[in-house]
Amino acid sequence: MSGVSLSKMTKRYGIVEVVRGIDLEIKPQEFVVLVGPSGCGKSTTLRMIAGLEEISDGTVKIGDRVINEVAPKDRDVAMVFQNYALYPHLSVFENIAFGLRIRKVDKKVITQSVNDVANTLGLTEYLERKPADLSGGQRQRVAMGRAIVRHPKIFLFDEPLSNLDAKLRTQMRAEIKRLHKRLKVTSIYVTHDQIEAMTLADRIVVMNDGRIEQIGTPMELFNNPVNTFVAGFIGSPPMNQLNAIVNDVDGRLVAKVGNSLITLPKIKALANSSNREVIVGIRPEHVLLQASATSSPIAIELELVETLGSEALLHTQIAKTPFVVKAETRFGDVSHLDKVTTLHIEPDLIKVFDADTGMALATAIQD
Amino acid sequence: MNMNLYSRGDKFFAICIMVLVGLFTLSTLYPFIYIAAVSFSSGFAVTSGQVTIVPIDITFAAYDRVLSDPMFWNAYKNTFIYTFGGTFVSLLIIIPGAYALSRPQLKGRRFWNFMVAFTMWFNAGMIPFFLNMRDLGLLDSYFGIIIGFACNAFNIILLRNFFEGIPDSFTEAARMDGANDFQVLWKVFIPLSKPAIATITLFCIVARWNGFFWAMVLLQDEDKLPLQVYLRRVIAELTDDEEFVSSTVNALYSFETVTAAIMVCSIVPILMIYPFIQKYFNKGIMLGGVKE
Numbered sequence: 001m002s003g004v005s006l007s008k009m010t011k012r013y014g015i016v017e018v019v020r021g022i023d024l025e026i027k028p029q030e031f032v033v034l035v036g037p038s039g040c041g042k043s044t045t046l047r048m049i050a051g052l053e054e055i056s057d058g059t060v061k062i063g064d065r066v067i068n069e070v071a072p073k074d075r076d077v078a079m080v081f082q083n084y085a086l087y088p089h090l091s092v093f094e095n096i097a098f099g100l101r102i103r104k105v106d107k108k109v110i111t112q113s114v115n116d117v118a119n120t121l122g123l124t125e126y127l128e129r130k131p132a133d134l135s136g137g138q139r140q141r142v143a144m145g146r147a148i149v150r151h152p153k154i155f156l157f158d159e160p161l162s163n164l165d166a167k168l169r170t171q172m173r174a175e176i177k178r179l180h181k182r183l184k185v186t187s188i189y190v191t192h193d194q195i196e197a198m199t200l201a202d203r204i205v206v207m208n209d210g211r212i213e214q215i216g217t218p219m220e221l222f223n224n225p226v227n228t229f230v231a232g233f234i235g236s237p238p239m240n241q242l243n244a245i246v247n248d249v250d251g252r253l254v255a256k257v258g259n260s261l262i263t264l265p266k267i268k269a270l271a272n273s274s275n276r277e278v279i280v281g282i283r284p285e286h287v288l289l290q291a292s293a294t295s296s297p298i299a300i301e302l303e304l305v306e307t308l309g310s311e312a313l314l315h316t317q318i319a320k321t322p323f324v325v326k327a328e329t330r331f332g333d334v335s336h337l338d339k340v341t342t343l344h345i346e347p348d349l350i351k352v353f354d355a356d357t358g359m360a361l362a363t364a365i366q367d
Numbered sequence: 368m369n370m371n372l373y374s375r376g377d378k379f380f381a382i383c384i385m386v387l388v389g390l391f392t393l394s395t396l397y398p399f400i401y402i403a404a405v406s407f408s409s410g411f412a413v414t415s416g417q418v419t420i421v422p423i424d425i426t427f428a429a430y431d432r433v434l435s436d437p438m439f440w441n442a443y444k445n446t447f448i449y450t451f452g453g454t455f456v457s458l459l460i461i462i463p464g465a466y467a468l469s470r471p472q473l474k475g476r477r478f479w480n481f482m483v484a485f486t487m488w489f490n491a492g493m494i495p496f497f498l499n500m501r502d503l504g505l506l507d508s509y510f511g512i513i514i515g516f517a518c519n520a521f522n523i524i525l526l527r528n529f530f531e532g533i534p535d536s537f538t539e540a541a542r543m544d545g546a547n548d549f550q551v552l553w554k555v556f557i558p559l560s561k562p563a564i565a566t567i568t569l570f571c572i573v574a575r576w577n578g579f580f581w582a583m584v585l586l587q588d589e590d591k592l593p594l595q596v597y598l599r600r601v602i603a604e605l606t607d608d609e610e611f612v613s614s615t616v617n618a619l620y621s622f623e624t625v626t627a628a629i630m631v632c633s634i635v636p637i638l639m640i641y642p643f644i645q646k647y648f649n650k651g652i653m654l655g656g657v658k659e
Binding site for chain 1: 534536537539540541542543544545546550554555558559
């Protein structure tokens with residue numbers, strides 16, 4: 001098993017820099033997800049690792065070998081494409097066998113390998129069919145079969161599930177996870193769907209505008225986003241962000257949002273910073289409907305309640321800023337939520353970001 | 368089609384279209400029927416103007432005369448050589464050429480594409496082309512006819528456009544699987560382009576089969592003449608033959624019936640090719656391979 005290491009990797013089209021010198025170490029057997037909005041350079045990064053795009057600057061290594069100038073076929077990587085890219089004129093068997101045939105592998109070995117893969121992916125009964133006769137999920141599985149049959153060192157996934165409907169996507173996500181657990185091949189997965197990133201990844205790389213914003217485990221990113229971009233990208237719904245001004249009230253730090261005062265966690269960087277502008281980040285699931293001993297109340301205007309079944313989303317406004325709350329229903333009953341006028345917020349669950357740079361101010365220090 | 372779902376105007380429009388298409392079909396079909404009918408009629412029936420749709424006084428005399436001429440069979444053989452040899456060489460040039468011109472990584476791609484398209488609008492003209500063929504020693508040879516007209520810019524551009532429409536992910540997937548350009552072309556592009564290649568093949572075959580002018584100019588040796596040139600020669604000979612032309616009144620065959628018989632003989636093979644190629648004209652060959 002090999003890891004992948006990117007060093008100052010850059011992609012330029014003319015004068016436009018799409019990937020701006022990123023550094024990334026991917027450990028052997030790791031499942032890393034590159035996530036970010038459209039045009040953030042995540043797919044280009046993947047394609048550079050695949051060898052489908054030239055690298056303008058920097059290096060890519062697989063294991064200890066620099067592969068900048070190595071042809072895609074000699075990199076020992078396999079890629080699953082967003083649109084499957086199955087050869088429509090070939091049967092499922094031939095689609096999976098294609099790479100082995102090109103490499104002039106012995107016929108018996110090909111039959112054996114394809115059957116093994118088909119078995120793993122539950123495709124055995126479809127081997128004689130053409131792609132047109134398969135459902136979306138089956139096609140996606142054939143595309144994966146084509147990748148795994150070669151036993152590559154690295155798997156690359158380029159938004160493989162974005163063409164599937166929601167239900168199938170959940171199912172295939174689990175299948176990919178299971179496959180990775182079983183094969184333990186280093187995998188790099190590109191998606192714009194943060195739920196896919198959270199559920200699949202050992203580590204997530206959040207990208208924006210050709211740069212890496214943060215690298216970490218899903219929970220690290222969820223609990224400690226380094227800036228407002230990551231905070232707004234990870235989590236569903238994303239973290240609420242309120243503009244606030246820091247005040248010192250009787251020796252405790254509070255954030256003034258509209259007319260409400262929210263007690264802030266103890267943060268070193270905020271010492272003596274009265275009147276400093278900050279952004280207060282609060283996760284929708286971290287809001288209380290009942291006061292606790294340490295929470296601070298905040299007045300809201302309730303706009304609408306969306307019922308999801310066991311939970312509901314409250315769309316509210318705080319000082320003219322949209323603010324979403326995730327609350328539990330009482331066995332589907334939301335009548336108690338319609339009357340909410342005040343929310344309660346625990347200081348320890350608040351993130352504070354600098355208003356100018358958007359960077360997180362050091363996490364709360366326990367005392 | 369359930370006509371009840373259409374408004375009166377739509378129905379009227381549909382009927383007009385059907386009538387027009389029907390008339391057009393008849394106008395293209397009738398010459399074939401007429402020629403076939405003439406070829407099977409007696410010379411007298413034709414000259415006296417009795418033949419319209421069905422043969423009158425059915426006789427195979429015209430065919431007997433045509434098919435008994437060894438020169439006819441020789442011309443037939445030559446046409447087959449020019450048609451299939453020429454089509455093969457054409458495809459051998461057009462397919463890789465179109466593939467290369469369709470690749471974004473081709474250096475100077477715009478220039479090369481322009482150079483190919485240029486030949487569609489401007490060429491050297493008849494005399495320089497003839498002199499060129501003469502100087503290359505390609506007069507009076509099978510080879511000259513076959514390679515002299517093998518490369519056709521229109522067909523290259525047609526196929527190039529089709530290749531450009533094939534999603535990049537096919538090429539990329541094949542490259543990741545280890546395929547080189549020849550393998551991508553052979554194992555992916557050609558199978559995916561069957562309809563386009565069938566169209567081009569048909570164009571080549573028809574053009575070769577009907578090729579007349581240059582064959583007449585470039586070939587002197589009677590043994591190498593294709594069917595179309597032979598046909599012209601027979602017509603000319605028969606017209607010159609005063610005796611034949613004037614003695615047709617009661618003859619079993621006449622100038623018209625012999626000409627018609629040769630025409631039928633030269634049309635039938637090309638008509639027979641079409642059904643074989645037609646099966647590749649099915650759309651949706653890309654279906655299921657990629658999700659748009």
